Amino acid sequence: MRDPRLSAPLVIAAHGSTDPRFADAVEAIAAQVRAQRVDLDVRVGFLDHGSPTIAEVRTEACVVVPLLLAGGYHARVDIPAHAPGAVVTAAVGPDPLLAVALADRLREAGYDGTSPLTLAAAGSSDERALDDVRAAARQLGDLLRVPVSAAFVSAGTPRINDVTVDVVASYLLAPGVFHDALTRIGARVVSAPVGAHPAVADVVLARYDSCQVPGRIAPA
Numbered sequence: 334m335r336d337p338r339l340s341a342p343l344v345i346a347a348h349g350s351t352d353p354r355f356a357d358a359v360e361a362i363a364a365q366v367r368a369q370r371v372d373l374d375v376r377v378g379f380l381d382h383g384s385p386t387i388a389e390v391r392t393e394a395c396v397v398v399p400l401l402l403a404g405g406y407h408a409r410v411d412i413p414a415h416a417p418g419a420v421v422t423a424a425v426g427p428d429p430l431l432a433v434a435l436a437d438r439l440r441e442a443g444y445d446g447t448s449p450l451t452l453a454a455a456g457s458s459d460e461r462a463l464d465d466v467r468a469a470a471r472q473l474g475d476l477l478r479v480p481v482s483a484a485f486v487s488a489g490t491p492r493i494n495d496v497t498v499d500v501v502a503s504y505l506l507a508p509g510v511f512h513d514a515l516t517r518i519g520a521r522v523v524s525a526p527v528g529a530h531p532a533v534a535d536v537v538l539a540r541y542d543s544c545q546v547p548g549r550i551a552p553a
Contacts, residue, residue: 341395341544342374342392342395342396343366343370343376344390344416344419345376345378345537346378346379346380346387346398346399346400346412346415346416347378347401347506348381348400349381349383350509352508354508354509355506355508356383358506358526358528360377361528361529362400362529362533362537363375365529365531365533366537366538370538377390378390378391380412380415391415391416391419393417395416395419396420396422397412398537398540399412399421399423400425400506400533400537401424401426401506402505403454403462403463404423404424405424405457405462406459406462408462409461422541422544423540423543425533425536425537426465426504426536427466427469427472428539430536430539431469431472431527431532431533431536432473432475432476433476433532434527434531434532434533435452435469435473436473436477438502438524438525438527439500439502441525442522447479448479448500449499450473450477450480450498450501450522451493451496451501451502452473452481452501452504453484453493453498453501453503453515454484454489454504455485455488455505455511456485456486457485463483466483466485469504473502481502484498486511486514493514493515498518498520499521499522500521501515501520501522501524502524503523503524503526503527507526508526512525
């Protein structure tokens with residue numbers, strides 16, 4: 334029997350960036366989601382600095398998944414405000430599957446698998462978002478069995494420039510200004526952004542499948 338959830342379009346809601354590489358990463362993730370669910374109507378909408386906007390692609394029957402690595406004001410307020418009446422799920426991160434993606438990116442960058450490391454995120458003025466990054470650091474530490482601390486590029490403490498770092502896991506979705514800043518701090522290893530790792534598509538679909546009540550944020 335056909336899953337009735339497949340009748341609800343999936344809107345992947347991204348923040349957006351003036352750097353075209355961000356949109357490229359979002360579209361690559363959307364392509365992976367479409368490949369996994371060929372009968373699913375998968376749309377991409379941007380909150381800012383991108384087209385189409387979330388408001389242009391949403392319907393009251395859709396499920397909106399915030400393509401954000403931490404929950405915060407954008408996930409809890411901005412995106413729902415641009416998709417009234419729709420189901421809005423929890424943000425993509427943190428999630429144990431993203432820890433797998435982060436570990437893969439670290440290995441690709443030459444990480445030896447034994448050194449303590451720092452998970453570096455953009456940061457936020459929303460303490461809940463900072464807590465989500467710290468939770469992601471714990472998940473990565475549990476997976477790798479090494480100490481993992483969290484630090485932030487722009488907002489939040491500690492700032493990445495105020496701590497001594499040797500290995501950095503980039504907790505960013507795509508290349509851009511924040512990742513460029515990480516490459517300049519002098520760490521021995523800096524992983525690439527999470528990007529279109531297959532685990533991201535898996536989490537997007539898990540969030541979609543978790544949707545429950547229209548107009549409310551579904552649990553992760």
